[in-house]
Amino acid sequence: MLTNRQLRRLARHDERLLPVVIDAYGPWVKAICYRIVAPIAGTSAVEECVNDVFLRIWTKAPTFDGTPEQFKGWVGQVTKSVAIDHYRKVQRQLEREALYANIPETPVEEKDDSFHEQIATLSTIDQHIFKMKYEAGYSSKEIAEQLHLTVASVDNRLSRGRRQLAVTLHPKRRDDDATPIF
Structure with missing residues (x-):
């Protein structure tokens, strides 16, 4: 769990804190992404999702206004939101591919x-x-x-x-x- 001081540093985009956040929450974030994204997109998409989650955490950190105890819940919400976005993106792509696969080729x-x-x-x-x-x-x-x-x-x-x-x-x-x- 991060301290108040670490949360303030994260909000100021202190780059030295990003590895700390990744180490502390990486396995949990990966598990959530895996549960949501892997069934439809496979494991390669999970890594992309995890990267996007930490990018979103990094960009949205200044908006977090809570205690260190609430930070894990916030990370979970961010992870869920990003993972659902990835799921929908892959689903739309698969639907488009299926649609185009059914179109007969004409000269x-x-x-x-x-x-x-x-x-x-x-x-x-x-x-x-x-x-x-x-x-x-x-x-x-x-x-x-x-x-x-x-x-x-x-x-x-x-x-x-x-x-x-x-x-x-x-x-x-x-x-x-x-x-x-x-």
Whole structure:
């Protein structure tokens, strides 16, 4: 357990204290990370999680306002929060990979023709925005600057357009159930 003096030094980012914190709480932090992250991501992700926990403890140490007895509980909360963030990140990544694994490969020419046919149902400005975004690879900010729109407007038009295309491609779905296709 750390003393009040050590906690003050940690809050001032005294680098000599970081190894003390790691030695005192490392096994406990690793056990929590292992319990939350390892089942979905494996042991290599646990080490990354542990490193992120100590980085977060280091950056958030000045905000800790408690006693040495409360510090272990605070470390536990920080660890749990970071581990859950890692779990969610890995889960999203696995879901994306599964989604892309189920997409059949179509020839490039067929994709281009299909893309142009699909966006032909959109307004002229939305067609232009879609072509700039998905064909030319412009960012929303670059599109906004070139078309004298706000970034929010470009993003909204892209979102509405994707929703409209999803409804057009999957007419059995309701509008609010439409999944964007891009």
